[in-house]
Amino acid sequence: MALATRADRPPSLIGSVWRSTVGKKAVMAVTGVIMLAYLVAHVVGNLKIFFGAGEFNAYGHWLRTVGEPFLHHEWFLWIARAALGTAVVLHGVAAYQLSRRDLAARPRQYERKRPRASYATRTMRWGGVIIALFIVWHVLDLTTLTVNPNAQEGRPYENLVASFDRPAVTAFYIVAMLALGLHVRHGFWSAAQTLGANSARRDRVLKFLANALALVLTCGFIAVPVGVLTGVVS
């Protein structure tokens, strides 16, 4: 009698998930939700700009002291940066690889193209590229202060106002935030779908939540440059 033997090493969970389209989408969904949670915290922090330089700069300083004395100065900040950086890279690489595959799977378009999907759905790829470029600019402008006209360490309020005194920067910021809103509108619901959390019963609630999140984030972020433009923040 032959015995059942196992010759091949079984594939690893991470390897097989990353190789499949469904698994790679799950990676995009999880990293997307992580970034979304961060954005909610970010927009709440941003709105302190309307309460003056003192409160905003103190908030910026506090971010460096979170977790002390358990964590050393700025450790929390660096852990968050590492997690977010990893999420951005995984999200982007998965999106690129999946998009390449998707475009190859439909080599020819129909004579009469009739896209019935929403604008947000159709702009996920290029919207994502705009957001990625914006993140690079945003970090150079307000984190490393490389391209900031004020560039004073520890004075985020003054740096921010100086940055938004440039109309082109303000315009790019607003465009990027609109792209973000559209991205979140489709992305949040899509993440629920990809992670299997959607059902006929939850569909409307998830779509409502996606729209609400997109609206709150976009309005919250755009309020800051509008505040600078109108002189509420100076």
Added chain:
Amino acid sequence: MDLTLRIWRQRNADEAGAMTTYRVTGISEDMSFLEMLDHLNEELILAGDEPVAFDHDCREGICGACGMVINGQAHGPERTTTCQLHMRHFSNGDTIDVEPWRAAAFPVVKDLVVDRSAFDRIIGSGGYVSVPTGSAPEAHATPVPKPVADLAFEHAECIGCGACVAACPNGSAMLFTSAKVVHLNVLPQGGPERESRVLGMVDAMDDQGFGGCTNTGECATACPKGIPLQSIATMNREYLRASLKGGRRR
């Protein structure tokens, strides 16, 4: 009813194809779209031309054989199969574009006929239940709650026509695969192969060159059988659950 048809003509898989224009006259609005093409083909044969090749079988909307993209929409403007689409949905003087399903995984065989055997390979990798042959089991031995039976039946309605793949901007077979996964995974008879089924079928789907899902929903809009978009969420859940359970290692 007089119509101008622009039809994709391609002699075989190796030669390039092109849209070719034909005029048809005297079309009754009670004809089905396929009968209108039959009418055109009769004229082409009488004129000594090659008739337009297209797939069809039952002409009752239940077999899934027919399928073509009409004016950019899979199975045309109505939510039904091409054989059940009637010419009353068009107007006299219309120009109608007729193309085959466009997807890398569905290569054109001739004119409007595509090779959909990629679907068979997905089914072959898990779209079944393994049962011993021989005497039929007692029907009441395995109770199935009514809501579960209804859910399974809703998904069993898939006829494998491929409209979902044709409508998807990514040429993805997620709706087709999810219909079969959900149909069998919710039933007690499908339970023993619950994990290997979804893992095997998703792997096969990827291997056949179908694209991924971007949740555009075009598939569910085009599906003549109304398979819901949420089926894809259910399949994703089944896939992640099976992966975490280590279903591949058994």
